[in-house]
Amino acid sequence: KSMANTSRSAPGLISCPICLDHYSEIVDSGRLVVSTKCGHVFCSQCLRDALRTSHTCPTCRNKLTSRQYHPLYV
Amino acid sequence: KSMANTSRSAPGLISCPICLDHYSEIVDSGRLVVSTKCGHVFCSQCLRDALRTSHTCPTCRNKLTSRQYHPLYV
Ligand SMILES: [Zn+2]
Ligand SMILES: [Zn+2]
Ligand SMILES: [Zn+2]
Numbered sequence: 001k002s003m004a005n006t007s008r009s010a011p012g013l014i015s016c017p018i019c020l021d022h023y024s025e026i027v028d029s030g031r032l033v034v035s036t037k038c039g040h041v042f043c044s045q046c047l048r049d050a051l052r053t054s055h056t057c058p059t060c061r062n063k064l065t066s067r068q069y070h071p072l073y074v
Numbered sequence: 075k076s077m078a079n080t081s082r083s084a085p086g087l088i089s090c091p092i093c094l095d096h097y098s099e100i101v102d103s104g105r106l107v108v109s110t111k112c113g114h115v116f117c118s119q120c121l122r123d124a125l126r127t128s129h130t131c132p133t134c135r136n137k138l139t140s141r142q143y144h145p146l147y148v
């Protein structure tokens with residue numbers, strides 16, 4: 001498995017490094033933009049799916065439970 | 075005191091609702107972009123200053139301590 005790469009997107013612009021959807025695509029489809037405790041940003045669907053198979057952050061691989069992320073209001 | 079207003083900025087674009095600096099201005103000046111547990115985003119300097127006088131989130135007024143926010147890597 002390769003690590004999700006956040007450097008593809010422009011800095012300061014929100015997108016999900018897993019599905020590559022941008023903020024507006026995420027929100028328009030009813031998903032939330034979420035941030036982990038370690039500061040990594042995903043769409044809610046991709047992070048939920050990832051945590052089903054591994055209890056780690058897809059970007060930095062720190063331990064992560066479903067209680068250690070929160071919606072981001074930007 | 076009025077509540078910090080996040081609706082001034084374009085959705086999906088990171089800026090601090092207190093000093094109104096955008097992502098690049100925040101980062102270029104050596105500050106961090108931070109998110110509270112309640113999902114509100116600020117520059118590290120403004121949030122630190124705000125928490126000195128009130129232990130609440132400047133945007134939503136939920137209780138907030140200095141351990142309940144984290145840098146955001148976007
Ligand atoms: Zn996604
Ligand atoms: Zn992480
Ligand atoms: Zn600020």
Ligand SMILES: [Zn+2]
Binds near residue numbers: 131132
């Ligand atoms: Zn808040």
